Amino acid sequence: MGKPRSGTVGRRFTILYAAGFLGSAIVLLALTYLMSGGGQVTSVAPEQPPAGRSGLAAAEQQIRVLERQLSDVHAQQNHQLLVGSLIALVVMVGFSLLLGRVLAGRVLRPLRLITAATRRISAENLHQRLAVAGPVDEVKELADTVDSLLERLEVSFVAQRRFVGNAAHELRTPLATMRASLDVAVAKPEPxxxxxxxxxxxRTELDRVDHLLEGFLVLARAQHGTLADRTRVSLGELAREALTVRAADIAAKTLTVDEEARANAWTRGSPALLSRMVENMVDNAIVHNQGGGWIRISTEHDDIEARLVVETGGRVLDQGQVDRLTEPFERLGADRTGPEGSSGLGLTIVAAIVAAHGGRLALLARPEGGLRVVAALPPAAGSQEGTP
Structure with missing residues (x-):
């Protein structure tokens, strides 16, 4: 989704208000100009009649002279009025635009406050409300509607988290009972x-169900939970720990591991969730790899992102199918279903954890074959190479 255009409504309001003020000014100036025929005329001293003419002829000549002078004065006044009106009109254009912008800003200010407050609200602080004060108008009605929506979302999120937690406990109890029954049956003399x-x-199927249940819990926590245990975490250290834990599986598949994970890729987040993210990325590279294949793990760090990169070889993959691997239970054909312990939620959990930490996950089909997974997270402030 592209960046929203800012100020469009404000510009429309500014133009609308300016057009209204300017139109009113034009009408007022036009009426003033049309009604200016009754302006005052400066008095003109009469000329002396020419010598040798009668009194009546002299009077008529004096009247004609006065009429010409009066017409010239009227023309001059009309010209001055027209010039003054044009100057006033230019001034009114600038004043109308300025006044229109001020009024548009005041009208849209409550909407800007609502937009800013709404952007600050996320899944972690759904309890916050806009709580717009003021007269009961369209703006307050909009804010109250948003508050009502946030309240319904909060109730839904809380109910979902409660359901996931209760379901986990309720499901683990019968699983534990089944395990105990199997142990009793096997412990009998000469079974x-x-x-x-x-x-x-x-037991194998129970392990898979338990693993799937744990995956659902981690996914629910990453998608709807809060990250109250945020701290500085090294992606390089987590990668080395994950490789150590899965060393036996790597040896069983005779995989070649090229590990370039350095200790300078620091981020801030939940250690438990980030550890699970790295474990799932490594597990995905091992489980869905071919015997005798290879794995390359590296870390990158700059002022913008701390990145963990996991690459594997193999056949050439379709990028369209790769893009769907973050969906639950989505796999690339039967050859990527994996052995026991593969729940089909590995990369789905990775994507949810990365999103919960404000990062991005990139799945890229390598042109020469195989898969490249990049988890990019915000860097920890003030992180330096080799410092915890």
Whole structure:
């Protein structure tokens, strides 16, 4: 989505107000000009009649002279009035634009405050309200409507978090009971071979269900929870820890690991969620890799982002399908379904954790084959290489 255009309504209001004031000024000046025929005329001293003419002829000549002088005075006054009206009109143009902008700013100020307050409200502070004071008008009605919407969203988020938490506890109880029943059945003297085999298969399925349930909980926390435990975390250290934990799986697939994770990629966030994010990225690179393949893990850091990059080789992938890998249970064909323990939520959880920390996740199909996953997060303020 592109950046919204700013000031469009303000410009329209400014032009509207300016046009109204300017139109009124034009009408007023036109009426003044039309009614200016009754202006005062300066007195003109009569000329002396020419010598040798009769008194009546001299009077008529004097009247004609006075009429010409009066007409010249009227023309001069009309010209001065026209010039003055044009100057006043130019002044009114500038004054109308200035006054229109001021009035438009005052009219739109409550809307700007509502917009700024709405932008500050997120999933972490849905309890906040606009609480616009003032007369009951269209602006206050809009603010009250937004407050009502935020209240409904808050109730929905709280109910969803409560449901996820309660469902997790309720589901883990029967899982624990099933595990205990299997242990009792296997612990009996001389259990049948079929019982032991069935118990093994059931334990495997229970582990997968437990892993899936844990994934749902982490996903719910990342999407709708609060990050109250924010602290400085090194992405490089988390990557090395994840590789150490999965060393046996890497050896089982004879994967070659090129690790260039440095300790300078620091970010700020929940250590538990960020650790799970890195673990899922490493797990995805191991589980969906071919035997004898390779993994490259590196970190990058600048003033804008701290990045963790995980690359794998393999066949050439379709970028359109890769873009859908952050959707739950989305996979690239049967060859990427993975063995036991793959819940289909790995990259979905990664995307949710990255979004919860204000970062971005990029999934890129490498032209030469394989996948490149980049988790870019805001850097920790004042981070320096090698400092915790």
């Amino acid at each position: 049948a071979a079929q019982t032991i085999a069935l118990a093994g298969r059931l």
